[in-house]
Amino acid sequence: MAGVTATVPTAATRVFDLADAPVRALNQFLHHELRGSGVQRVEILNPNGAHNIAVGIDHPVTIDIQGHGGYYVAGMNKHADVTVHGNVGWGVAENMMSGTVRVKGFASESAGATGHGGTLIIEGDASLRCGISMKGIDIVVGGRVGNFSAFMGQAGRLVVCGDAGDGLGDSLYEAVLYVRGKIKSLGADAQEEPMTEADLAGVADLLKKAGFPYDPTEFKRVASARSLYHWNADANQEY
Template identity: 60%
Template sequence: MNKLATVIVNGNAGVGVAENMMSGLVHVRGDASQAAGATAHGGMLVIDGNASARCGISMKGIDIVVKGSIGHMSAFMGQAGTLTVLGDAGEALGDSLYEARLFVRGSVASLGADCVEKEMRDEHRAELGARLEAAGLAGTVDVAEFRRYGSARQLYNFHIDNVY
């Protein structure tokens, strides 16, 4: 539940690093285990290496930048904030996504329910550039190399055809 602090982890981080963070910065100078940034409401989480499964699960406003790759079910039920991945994403990226915004430079194994690739417009490139700059990556990564993902907004409403 970090609030306003800057926390630097010199090495790897275990399950749930920056879980429920409210504000501030957590910088992991290594890899992160499962559920990095889970349910976090704000602030920024920077992971220099890879993040395991469920990175950003139920994120509620945090900005996460992973310089490596992420595991399966990342951004599951992501409500708000951004997840930026310089590497690859595992299976079921953004499953049951709400309004969180996802940017991936590498390949995506598969998209979860209701997650779709979206057009990358100028405002998205500007937002991505700001996140990369905040993570100390200004000028080192080209925003044109990223693809944007978000909710198709099909899970928001009840449809009688979906009843069995």
């Protein structure tokens, strides 16, 4: 017969002030002590652009980061719901598996890179290479995205409410992109396609989740023409 499992009484919210505690202490808590602690919400103060804040979470929890994050905020996230009340540096939510990451400000380069799942919402602009090599993540950007976004995107959806820069969707596989504003240029093998009913419903769903007030019919669909799927020895490096 199993004995009574000891439970440690803790408050439902835990606060980490990064002016006092290192990022490593925060992440060790999230990795090793969160599960079973009863903590449902973690608040992070004074992030001051530190790298690797809340990376590698593997448990449902709500996280509020009160300020600007550095590189790789919420990278590899699984299950958690993370909000950054500021801007983030390179690689926010990179390789995310599930859950939600919301950035209230702008995101620097490679936002959502290689993400497998979950939803990344950026309320401001995203810089270059947003969604590079995305593998199933949904990304919704309230502003514009920079050059080379969704490069080699394999799966998932990128919704851009503003304009897109040069080389959008270069060498796409099966990721699908939706752009409301102007597209400066499409990358190799990316093409505009008509919006289907399924596209409209999908975009409506993502816009609702993100809280952006746009009409899905305003968006253009961009997907792979699939002409690069097979090696063409006669292409002579002209794509």
